[in-house]
Amino acid sequence: MISVKDLHKDFEDLEVLKGVTVEIDKGDVMCVIGPSGSGKSTFLRCLNLLEKPTSGQIIFEGDDLTGKNIDLDLHRQKMGMVFQQFNLFPHMSVLDNLTCAPVMLKKIPKEEAEKKAMDLLDRVGLADKAKDYPNTLSGGQKQRVAIVRALCMEPDVMLFDEPTSALDPEMVGEVLEVMKELAADGMTMVVVTHEMGFAREVSNRVIFLDEGVIVEQGTPEEVFGNPKSDRLKGFLAKVL
């Protein structure tokens, strides 16, 4: 579904990604782990070109997103993204947050978009918050709304950029629960995370990124149960 080929990304003099090649297949739940500064978030943000790669290719459903005459906005509609800081639109109600993109971009009638949004909101247990504004919600509620906002566009893949890192510990669970359900429904997901429990339990593939390269990858059993490189062993010793 997404093939990343020899992805490089520099920020000024700093080389953050030094050639990352990876295939993400339909239905994959891929977790990206690694120490801070390893390039995890940059890697994820390159997938929908929020960061423009310095070189390399991102091929999504057959189209090279780094190509010249590509309609990025159209492709981004099929790649949902969830941010560490939620990034809900504070001047809109929860329901407007959810329906604004589908109505504007997919020309879905407002009532229909709202009905779909309410269904999804109900599934994450927040139907009663539809008329509220984001600032009245807790962090965990905000992130669940943010996930629903991305889902309302009916994406083919969901990108999660440390979705629980800005949450109070007691709210991490409710967000991970939603993500688990999503994975169980067969959604293709790429998740940058520090939640090793989630990576181990829910993902089918884990990538260990360090200093801009993939040091190790495999099933969670392989990566967590039988780490080969010293760097991964050192990292796991610190976080587990």
Next chain:
Amino acid sequence: MSAWLAKLNETFIASGYYTLMLEGFKNTMIITLGALAISIVLGSVIATVKYLGDDIPAMKPVVKILDAYVNVIRGIPVVVLLLVFYYIIMKSAEGIVVGVITFGINSSAYMAELIRSGIGAVDKGQMEAGRSLGMSRLQCTKKIIFPQAVRYILPAIGNELIALLKETSVAGYVAVVDITRAGNLVRNNTYDAVNPLLLVALVYLVLVFGLSALLKLMERRLAKNDKR
């Protein structure tokens, strides 16, 4: 007290100069409001083009030109700008037209910067969230960034309006009878320096107080409607 009232009557009413003062007030308002309109339109266009053009390579020259425009305008005293327009660029135009255009252009440079900084004050994640949903930069700016930027921009526009109002007092340089010039003419013709200038100062003061009060009210409204 009655001596002062008699003096007022002599200076403004009996002499008929109150019509000149009213004319001056009218012209000050025309220049201020006309310039404000030009300033807001030009300033918004400049700010938007600079904001959106920033990461489109083809737009770089345009952005450079707009940067230069802002810097040049801000670097020239408004009186000098006024004289340049009156004696060189718009030779055949009437002073009041020159005034409206010059003060509008002068203010637009400041307006562009304050609108841009208001847009810049909106969290970067907002644009990213919009883009990640598939909206274009323009769509994001209209639907997400601008509505949030307004509450940073509005108070600043109020301050710019106050500055603009007071700056128009130099319009007399190009033969416009604004309120300041009117007061000065009355002073000259009646040999009463105190009352005409006092009145002129009072008019500005009352206008600025009014605007400040309006501004406060608006800010409170914005804060109340702010659901963040």
